Amino acid sequence: MNSAASEIPVLAVDGPGGAGKGTVCREVAASMGWHLLDSGALYRAVAVFAGIRGVPLDDHPGLADLAAGLPVDFVPASDDTRVLLSGTDVTRELRTETTGDLASRVAAIPEVRDALSQRQRDFRQLPGLVADGRDMGTVIFPDARAKVFLTASARERARRRHKQLLDKGIDANIDRLYGEIVERDRRDEERAVAPLKPAPDACVIDTTSMSIPEVVDAVLSHLRSRLSD
Numbered sequence: 001m002n003s004a005a006s007e008i009p010v011l012a013v014d015g016p017g018g019a020g021k022g023t024v025c026r027e028v029a030a031s032m033g034w035h036l037l038d039s040g041a042l043y044r045a046v047a048v049f050a051g052i053r054g055v056p057l058d059d060h061p062g063l064a065d066l067a068a069g070l071p072v073d074f075v076p077a078s079d080d081t082r083v084l085l086s087g088t089d090v091t092r093e094l095r096t097e098t099t100g101d102l103a104s105r106v107a108a109i110p111e112v113r114d115a116l117s118q119r120q121r122d123f124r125q126l127p128g129l130v131a132d133g134r135d136m137g138t139v140i141f142p143d144a145r146a147k148v149f150l151t152a153s154a155r156e157r158a159r160r161r162h163k164q165l166l167d168k169g170i171d172a173n174i175d176r177l178y179g180e181i182v183e184r185d186r187r188d189e190e191r192a193v194a195p196l197k198p199a200p201d202a203c204v205i206d207t208t209s210m211s212i213p214e215v216v217d218a219v220l221s222h223l224r225s226r227l228s229d
Contacts, residue, residue: 010128016184018157043104064109110193139194148204154178
């Protein structure tokens with residue numbers, strides 16, 4: 001990293017799926033006028049692109065090649081960020097539970113992580129970056145000005161995801177969602193490369209009993225205190 005890039009402030013927000021990272025990061029980035037990196041979308045895009053290209057998940061070199069040349073674009077929208085693969089909107093497919101499970105498997109492959117590391121660091125641009133992921137504060141941006149780890153109970157995360165799917169008209173079984181979340185947590189926490197864990201200097205926020213505005217306020221308060229140090 002060049003010295004100029006190292007001066008650009010970064011808020012690294014890590015945590016398991018369903019803890020509220022996506023919504024919170026979008027609102028914090030909008031409040032600060034900063035750029036946003038959804039690193040999970042990159043891994044999900046690799047999983048979807050692998051399916052399109054017929055590359056099996058046990059072909060690690062093939063997946064790494066896909067990741068290195070991933071034809072992905074992120075287009076800001078009023079309610080979310082649209083994700084395009086080779087110009088095709090795949091946002092809806094990226095948000096499915098099936099893709100999330102595949103992305104967790106893809107993210108455990110060291111060659112894929114290496115291929116995406118610099119791509120993620122390239123999002124670091126003025127005036128600042130909010131980086132949403134699972135290893136933002138531990139691996140990608142270890143020098144981030146502020147680090148937050150958002151978490152919530154597995155049951156609460158399953159409840160949130162169930163409601164989200166029902167609101168979109170998608171039928172879902174909450175017990176199955178709970179089981180998938182527990183399994184994904186285990187896989188993310190136990191993977192050999194960049195396991196899911198709070199950075200030693202991260203502010204850990206349990207969002208189980210918090211509303212989104214309360215979490216956004218807590219994250220903004222932490223970020224502003226770190227920027228003023």
